[in-house]
Amino acid sequence: MSTKQRIKVLISVIGLDGHFTGAEIVSRFLMDAGMEVVYLGIYQTPEMIVNAAIQESVDVIGISSHASNYEQINLLIDLLKKNNMSTIPVICGGSIPKQYAEALVKKGVSKIFPPQSTSDSIVNYIVSTVKRENVTGKLNG
Amino acid sequence: MKRETDYGYEIKPAYTPADIEGMDYAKDVGDPGVYPFVRGYHPNGYRSRVWTRRMTAGLGSSKRTNEVLKQYREMGQTQGMLVICDRPNAMPIDADHPVGRREAGVLGWHGASLLEFEELMDGIPLTGQSITLLGSSAMSAIRLAYIVILAEKRGVELKEVHGSVTEYPFCSTFGQTDHLPLDLLIKLWLDSSEYIVRNKIHMRSGILSQHFQESGGNNAQALAVEIAQLKELLGLLVNERGLDFDDVAFLPYELSSIGMRFFEEIAKVRALRRMFAKMARETFKAKSEKACQLLISVHTSGRTMTYQQPLNNIARCAIETLAGAIAGCTAIDNACLDNAHAEPSPFAARMSLNTQHIVSDETGVTDVTDPLAGSYFVEYLTNKVEAEAYKILQQIEDQGGMIAAVKKGYIHTMMEESARKKQKEIESGERLIVGANELVIPPEEDDDIPIQSVEASDSEEIAKRMEEWKKTRDVPLLEEKIAQLYKDAKKGDKYNLMPSIIEAVKAYGTAGEIMGVIRMAHGFHYDPLEMISCPFDV
Numbered sequence: 256m257s258t259k260q261r262i263k264v265l266i267s268v269i270g271l272d273g274h275f276t277g278a279e280i281v282s283r284f285l286m287d288a289g290m291e292v293v294y295l296g297i298y299q300t301p302e303m304i305v306n307a308a309i310q311e312s313v314d315v316i317g318i319s320s321h322a323s324n325y326e327q328i329n330l331l332i333d334l335l336k337k338n339n340m341s342t343i344p345v346i347c348g349g350s351i352p353k354q355y356a357e358a359l360v361k362k363g364v365s366k367i368f369p370p371q372s373t374s375d376s377i378v379n380y381i382v383s384t385v386k387r388e389n390v391t392g393k394l395n396g
Numbered sequence: 397m398k399r400e401t402d403y404g405y406e407i408k409p410a411y412t413p414a415d416i417e418g419m420d421y422a423k424d425v426g427d428p429g430v431y432p433f434v435r436g437y438h439p440n441g442y443r444s445r446v447w448t449r450r451m452t453a454g455l456g457s458s459k460r461t462n463e464v465l466k467q468y469r470e471m472g473q474t475q476g477m478l479v480i481c482d483r484p485n486a487m488p489i490d491a492d493h494p495v496g497r498r499e500a501g502v503l504g505w506h507g508a509s510l511l512e513f514e515e516l517m518d519g520i521p522l523t524g525q526s527i528t529l530l531g532s533s534a535m536s537a538i539r540l541a542y543i544v545i546l547a548e549k550r551g552v553e554l555k556e557v558h559g560s561v562t563e564y565p566f567c568s569t570f571g572q573t574d575h576l577p578l579d580l581l582i583k584l585w586l587d588s589s590e591y592i593v594r595n596k597i598h599m600r601s602g603i604l605s606q607h608f609q610e611s612g613g614n615n616a617q618a619l620a621v622e623i624a625q626l627k628e629l630l631g632l633l634v635n636e637r638g639l640d641f642d643d644v645a646f647l648p649y650e651l652s653s654i655g656m657r658f659f660e661e662i663a664k665v666r667a668l669r670r671m672f673a674k675m676a677r678e679t680f681k682a683k684s685e686k687a688c689q690l691l692i693s694v695h696t697s698g699r700t701m702t703y704q705q706p707l708n709n710i711a712r713c714a715i716e717t718l719a720g721a722i723a724g725c726t727a728i729d730n731a732c733l734d735n736a737h738a739e740p741s742p743f744a745a746r747m748s749l750n751t752q753h754i755v756s757d758e759t760g761v762t763d764v765t766d767p768l769a770g771s772y773f774v775e776y777l778t779n780k781v782e783a784e785a786y787k788i789l790q791q792i793e794d795q796g797g798m799i800a801a802v803k804k805g806y807i808h809t810m811m812e813e814s815a816r817k818k819q820k821e822i823e824s825g826e827r828l829i830v831g832a833n834e835l836v837i838p839p840e841e842d843d844d845i846p847i848q849s850v851e852a853s854d855s856e857e858i859a860k861r862m863e864e865w866k867k868t869r870d871v872p873l874l875e876e877k878i879a880q881l882y883k884d885a886k887k888g889d890k891y892n893l894m895p896s897i898i899e900a901v902k903a904y905g906t907a908g909e910i911m912g913v914i915r916m917a918h919g920f921h922y923d924p925l926e927m928i929s930c931p932f933d934v
Contacts, residue, residue, distance in 0.1 A: 270483065270495075270498065270499050270502075271483035271484060271486070271487055271495065271496075271499050271502075271573050272483065272573065273486070273568065273571050273572045273573035273574065274571045274611075275571055276571060276611045276612050276811075276812075276815050279812055279815075280812075280815055280816055280819050283812075283816060297573075298575070298925070300495060321503070322483075322499065322502050322503065324498070324499055324501075324502045324849075324850050324851065324852055324854075324855055326498055326852035326855070327498060327499070329852075330498075350703065350735075350736050350737055350738070352737040352738055352847045352849075353839075353842075353844075354847065355847075355849075369703045369704070369736075369839075370702070370703040370736050371702060371703060371704060371822070371829065371832035371833070373823050374819075374823060375823075
């Protein structure tokens with residue numbers, strides 16, 4: 256690992272989605288890769304996720320979504336901006352169609368991992384992103 | 397490439413009579429229509445009736461879903477309709493709830509009131525086709541009330557309506573959005589089930605292994621979980637509600653998830669018929685042959701449909717549909733080409749219904765019943781998956797049964813470990829998936845498919861409509877029915893709430909309101925998310 260401190264990742268399912276399997280599998284392999292995971296589980300609103308991110312001062316926010324209305328993720332990005340927390344990268348995984356994935360990236364999501372993404376690709380992305388963030392000055396939390 | 401069953405047993409290059417040595421055809425298999433029903437329940441198989449070829453509908457407003465159902469009828473879906481409910485409704489909270497309004501109509505139909513059911517069914521017959529509404533366990537009693545009331549309003553004999561609108565109380569354990577405590581879910585499921593059985597209504601209740609398996613469970617585990625659920629839930633109806641097993645046996649139906657392990661999927665369904673028949677006869681002392689027959693429907697596995705190169709899913713869907721057909725089932729609904737992206741578009745729905753008709757009408761699969769019987773391999777697999785399932789079933793029994801195993805987290809751990817194992821097998825290349833870890837193409841070259849979507853404005857519109865509509869109801873009548881429901885909900889676990897729920901639904905009480913006061917009567921907050929308070933003075 257490139258940073259001295261363990262990377263701390265918040266993983267949450269957003270909105271009323273009950274599909275937790277993806278979030279649990281990702282949480283598990285991030286821990287196996289030596290990261291600290293704050294797993295919020297299901298039924299989390301954007302407000303709850305931002306609060307937890309502040310309290311836990313996480314490095315990355317990972318959102319699992321199987322919705323067909325991505326407004327919840329947009330709200331999360333807006334809320335992070337409002338709280339001057341835009342430097343925390345938000346990554347998303349789940350069944351997010353291409354056109355919506357592009358719109359979410361434009362909105363401020365740093366990376367979308369579609370179904371069948373490998374654990375290596377996710378771990379490597381987080382490691383390289385957090386490193387970059389450290390170079391530019393880490394947020395206050 | 398790994399050559400073993402999805403539950404971890406090595407597969408040999410060839411199978412011979414030695415692999416099924418000791419198998420007694422008459423006793424262990426039997427002809428089609430003969431106990432233990434490995435080969436199905438009808439001597440003439442699909443010649444008596446081809447499986448119901450249907451497709452999931454449900455997205456956005458009731459009116460929009462109604463239009464989709466009418467479209468499906470034009471696409472040849474006339475034997476049965478299948479509608480899935482949206483997220484807020486599954487919980488259930490109403491569309492005008494501060495969180496509900498963000499997701500109304502997402503991933504399903506917002507069926508929160510009788511008004512919405514009336515709009516959904518506008519111009520669509522209640523009889524002559526099966527009516528299936530999927531969603532959550534908590535909503536079961538309310539959905540059953542919709543059927544009872546609409547039949548009455550249309551002057552249709554309730555006994556003529558068939559299908560399924562109620563679901564087992566373990567959904568939320570398996571990734572479904574359902575926010576009632578398990579004990580209350582069980583009580584309400586027993587209420588709706590008892591009502592169905594006592595009134596001889598021809599509506600089934602889904603006691604499914606599909607959610608478990610789609611969340612990562614393997615074939616042997618799925619059988620074990622299914623039998624454990626049936627044993628405990630049907631046992632409660634017999635022992636706590638005093639019903640006769642021979643009547644109760646007509647209640648459940650199973651939705652089996654059929655994945656890409658072609659022969660194993662077929663073996664699984666064959667084994668399930670035998671396991672249920674034995675349990676019915678040996679554990680529940682079933683008197684009739686009919687009571688030894690578990691109705692089985694098939695869902696082609698959404699988990700196997702890839703995001704990458706989605707048109708490949710047409711091939712997967714066809715293979716899985718063929719497996720389901722060969723296995724023998726009463727109905728099939730397909731996860732199809734856009735399953736990893738969105739709810740089915742009209743394009744995907746047509747492909748999917750056509751796939752089923754290609755399988756039923758062009759391949760000859762409906763000519764002969766259980767055509768793989770006697771195959772050394774398939775009979776071996778049937779015995780093997782059953783034997784493995786019985787071992788897992790024993791472990792669940794050792795935990796104290798299904799309810800205890802769920803509460804202890806045993807089932808969840810089993811599911812999570814299996815899901816992780818599957819993920820690792822794919823990442824290591826031991827299991828190959830075209831487009832995902834084999835024959836991969838760059839994302840920018842991937843197929844473009846039509847995507848069905850719900851926008852934030854659609855959800856908001858559903859929410860606003862509900863807010864306005866709620867004010868137009870006969871409020872004194874509604875208050876009276878809600879107050880009665882609250883009183884009745886305090887009368888103890890065995891007091892059947894179905895009649896009071898029907899009254900509240902008839903007065904246009906909504907899902908959030910009805911479940912809210914039941915929650916309160918049981919000492920919980922009116923709102924599962926604890927954001928709004930009860931609008932009634934109960």
